[in-house]
Amino acid sequence: MVRSFKAAAVLMGLILTDAAFAQSLDPAEMAAVGQYGERAAPLTVFERDGGLRVDGRSHADARLTPLGRRRYRIEDGGELVLEPVAVRLDGTRLPRHDFGAEVEAGIRAAVRADPQALRARALAATPPVETADHLPADLVDLASLDAPIRFDIRYAGSDNFMGLPLYERPAAYMQRPAAQALARAAKVLEAQGYGLLVHDAYRPWFVTWMFWEATPPEDHMFVADPAQGSRHNRGCAVDLTLYDLETGKPVEMPSRYDEMSGRSYADFIGGTTRQRAMRATLREAMVAQGFEVYREEWWHFDYKDWRRYGIGTQTFSELATARREPSASGRR
Incomplete structure (x- = not known):
């Protein structure tokens, strides 16, 4: 029953599978989903319905339109370039961060003392x-x-x-x-x-x-x-x-x-x-x-x-x- 329910849901478009994502975004684009820049004001790159979007640093849930060579036009103004471990927002390089992992590493280091x-x-x-x-x-x-x-x-x-x-x-x-x-x-x-x-x-x-x-x-x-x-x-x-x-x-x-x-x-x-x-x-x-x-x-x-x-x-x-x-x- 579980299997048939989920299969029917996929057919009706109620569930977007990981395979469906892969058809819309290439691996490099999917890998870009994450956060960049400073923790207090990060730029968030995310996926919605098979496309990339950005939020933060003066952008609000803005769609990215591909321009080629990992360059994208930002819906509400500006340009984003994807790099392996960073993005360039209007020419400014923003490193990728896993802020949660960084906080955890600091806590664990302090706790290990005693x-x-x-x-x-x-x-x-x-x-x-x-x-x-x-x-x-x-x-x-x-x-x-x-x-x-x-x-x-x-x-x-x-x-x-x-x-x-x-x-x-x-x-x-x-x-x-x-x-x-x-x-x-x-x-x-x-x-x-x-x-x-x-x-x-x-x-x-x-x-x-x-x-x-x-x-x-x-x-x-x-x-x-x-x-x-x-x-x-x-x-x-x-x-x-x-x-x-x-x-x-x-x-x-x-x-x-x-x-x-x-x-x-x-x-x-x-x-x-x-x-x-x-x-x-x-x-x-x-x-x-x-x-x-x-x-x-x-x-x-x-x-x-x-x-x-x-x-x-x-x-x-x-x-x-x-x-x-x-x-x-x-x-x-």
């Missing part, structure tokens, strides 16, 4: 005192849900912006109403040929403290202030993407997960038509089940009742022990 000391300080820190009444915590292991949900818990390993394991075990928990809503969203997406790939859900408060401490102030919009507590701490936030049920592979989105750059914004104009379509597919399914979009991160969704729960401090080892799981011997 990660154990950072963790010890976090565990010794005091969470904020909350005086409001909250609903009792009722965290559900998402692996117990009967839904097409897979897991790639990045903070249980080193494949994350910090570059080190933060959780003692790979697991994902959410408050029961949020978990049930997530299962409903997964069922809807299943009919479209996709499953949910969860990267993170409930997060102990001490990890939020580590994130804030390690992240440069200019990038604090990507991490929660531990003085206020994270939505993840309350068990109603989830970080996730889509995977293709036929191939089992994650779909491509406009940015990587946990990338600290403008590409991560939920309304980022760049990337490709298909990447933005997949982002919209995920968003529509989640919003329909009561989740709210988080502006700075396309992968982050908050269940509507997140404010009704208190800040959680239990580690994953403590949660496993409470549920009498065999893996409860993990150390922090």
Whole structure:
């Protein structure tokens, strides 16, 4: 059923495949999709419906018209020339940048100095005192849900912006109403040929403290202030993407997960038509089940009742022990 649904969608023009892109743009043009210049005011080259466009540096979603030899006329004025690792905008060379990777490299370099000391300080820190009444915590292991949900818990390993394991075990928990809503969203997406790939859900408060401490102030919009507590701490936030049920592979989105750059914004104009379509597919399914979009991160969704729960401090080892799981011997 999944295969026939997707085939029909392609025939009707509802899904633009990567092969369709290749027919419109050559490899060098597709490789030019990215960001150039300064991080504070980048030029974004992106693809839409088989053509290249630019946004930023006085240009607003402007179409590029080929002039030959990698030269393009910009719809709202000016000229762009594609180079292997840069572009020339009206003669000014703008180097290509992966701003997210650059921020991550800086954070990892600082954390490597003494990660154990950072963790010890976090565990010794005091969470904020909350005086409001909250609903009792009722965290559900998402692996117990009967839904097409897979897991790639990045903070249980080193494949994350910090570059080190933060959780003692790979697991994902959410408050029961949020978990049930997530299962409903997964069922809807299943009919479209996709499953949910969860990267993170409930997060102990001490990890939020580590994130804030390690992240440069200019990038604090990507991490929660531990003085206020994270939505993840309350068990109603989830970080996730889509995977293709036929191939089992994650779909491509406009940015990587946990990338600290403008590409991560939920309304980022760049990337490709298909990447933005997949982002919209995920968003529509989640919003329909009561989740709210988080502006700075396309992968982050908050269940509507997140404010009704208190800040959680239990580690994953403590949660496993409470549920009498065999893996409860993990150390922090």
